[in-house]
Amino acid sequence: MIVLVGNTKGGVGKTTLAVQIAIARACMGRDVWLVDGDAQGTAAAAIQSRADAELAPAIACSLYDDARQLRTQVSQQGKKYDDVILDVGGRDTAALRVGLMLADVAVVPFAPKGFELWAMQDMAKVLDVITAERDGLVAYAVMNKAEARRASADNAEAANVVREIPQFTYLDAPLVDRKAFASASSSGIGVAEQSSPDRKAVAELERLMLGVFQVETEGN
Incomplete structure (x- = not known):
């Protein structure tokens, strides 16, 4: 399954969310490929910290x-993985x-603030x-930084x-x-993997995962 995390508005926590989704799926036993499509390389740096x-x-x-x-690499290599998570920059880019x-x-993802809502x-x-x-594309709007x-x-x-x-x-x-979300992601770990997990953060992420991957469940 290929899941893109993106928005034309930056600063809404898309990279944090992409990293957390990738790690959560991997912890479920899925073979995951996180593709960082942002020149800043923040997601790639987080996963390098994990490695x-x-x-x-x-x-x-x-x-x-x-x-x-x-396009070329995901088209050619994506089928080798159970899940491909795409993190793309916070602008209307060709990569997006x-x-x-x-x-x-x-x-x-969007934050409950005026500018972010306009950007939607x-x-x-x-x-x-x-x-x-x-x-066939399903686009979920997810409130982040609520x-x-x-x-x-x-x-x-x-x-x-x-x-x-x-x-x-x-x-x-x-x-x-x-x-918990920001500190975990910057270290390349999931919120459930922290030494003292924030149970509310863990529960929120689990609920999000159930919603995002319900298409896969319904397909089976």
Whole structure:
């Protein structure tokens, strides 16, 4: 299964999310390839930290920020893996569009803030272009960096706004803005692998994983 994590808006936590998804799938026994399509190489650096620490399970990782190389390599090598996780830059880039053409599922993280919500309309326009050329892409909008308060008005308002954008399926599995996610990802480990796991963070990620990979479950 090919899962793209991306948005035309930067700063919404896409790399953190891509790293956590890749590690979580690997810990389920899946053979995972994380493809970093961002020239900054943050996801690749995180997985290199994991390799340096000799942590198991190991995760294959490659950096292809050139769109043509990304298309060629994923098309040729992707079938060797159970899951391919694509992390692409936070702009409307050729790599983002190529990744959307290749993916089975797109995970589009957004933060419950005004600018981020406006940017979702830009991402929706990109999805229109892609879905005019191909069928079968499922695009999940995922609230990331949500407020911790259960009754947060900002969270509720943001969810309602995104639900009204027809290009997305809103996935009701928000991730709260927790230190555990960022600190774990920067070290190349999953939140469940931390020495003192944040149980709320672990539960949030597990709920997200169930939602993202429900297409696979339904297909079986």
